[in-house]
Amino acid sequence: MAVYPIIMTQSSFTHRDNLKYPYEERGLQFGDGIYEVIRIYNGEYYLLKEHVDRLFRSAAAVKINLAVTKEEMTQLLLQLLERNKMNKDGKVYLQVTRGSAPRDHVFPEGIPANVYAYVQDLPRNTEKMDAGVATITQRDVRWENCYIKSLNLLPNVLAKQEAKENGCYEAILHRNGLVTECSSSNVYLVKDGKIYTHPATNNILHGCVRMRVEKFAKDLGIPFIEESFTVDDIATADEILLSSSTSEVMPIISVDDKQIADGKPGKITKQLQQAYVADANIIEPDKVSN
Template identity: 65%
Template structure:
């Protein structure tokens, strides 16, 4: 997938080959930083307000000063798309670290944050959205403050790799059998037409798409219940799905060796997928779940 040349930094725009930081950089040495992944459809941001707000919340939680005022960051992110002439489906990866300084666990004095953001093409995972995916279960060994979208992702990486080694799309994380979320997405169970998901506490990421799923449920008169469910509950689930900025609303057909219900994407998931496409402003010809597409 193409990575566009113009990259936003804390100072200005640079080319890919011009981006460099000292080896004593706190993001590299401590994972001392935060990030966001912002979805783009047809050259336009989706849920950018939610992502920017969460970025500033994460920064405040670990005491990092974002190099741009909020209104200036919005303008710079728009300029990032303009400079790269982005017109298709893509994503922006934005990262902020505490900065560069001699290695010491304590915060350095008078340090300036490092920021960079780049654009990468990202087509929709159409086949998986239509047909669903398989997952595994994995112990949730991450730190307790997962509501901060930090660079400390080793637990997530190990879980995702375990899924990859079993030819699965995702890993459903759990603590003592209680499902929290997935390695890079939020997890949901559907039973009797009701959607269940882990409460938005500190031990999960408060996903931007998760917030929209809740709104979609309200819109469609689907009961949205923030209540934990267990691995055992999956055995009786009518549907299971996940959500994220890159996966959208994704049906889960299998968890480990367990086939969910009839092994096909269910009606609640399909309704939420259609709501997602409408909310994202996708043109009719790009929709997979519109009335015309269904026909």
């Protein structure tokens, strides 16, 4: 098959060898890849093992062969912080694609996976965590393998953008009225002292922080019930909250312009936030002695 050398890029033309990125890249052309976002506090990873474990689960699910072991990946990620002299709050974005090869739906043979990771500063959003956030609801139109942290995020992106355009922090997704999760976080309903959230099926991402929220609840003696709740249940909830690596434990104070309870972060949400801070060894500014 002949390969022609001149490539159109933006509004000009160049030789394919001059491109700064591999245009025939499986992640770019098919979304054929997986990723992780790992939180950093004071230059230390939070839940690193859990994120690496999930990366390898996702890789196995989409049949991507990683050239390193979990232990080697962990060491590479630790070196990444060390080489960047990272000592702040931040995050690492880690992406793996099936590699670069001539475009074909069928997997290429003998092509190594493309792996990269980079570090960014990310201060804690304590203002929103203290006050709570507004959300909207949207129909969940994603595929049926949401437990894989894949690059196929266009429905999530569109839902998140819709939330932003409505002045909201997140979009709560639902299938036939049953709440699954948010566009980039897990979501929970509190009623009568119990926490309800969608079971860890293929229809949601099994969040690393979600697993910690379950542990915090059990340690606090709060029933954690993996049972779907409905959009209609939201109106009578005592509390609604979400969790993710970047949002931590975030209270939701309104959904679709309707206030949740008294419109303030609830007691159980605050308990979970305190447990998160302790578990992540976060030093809060007002608790630092002079």
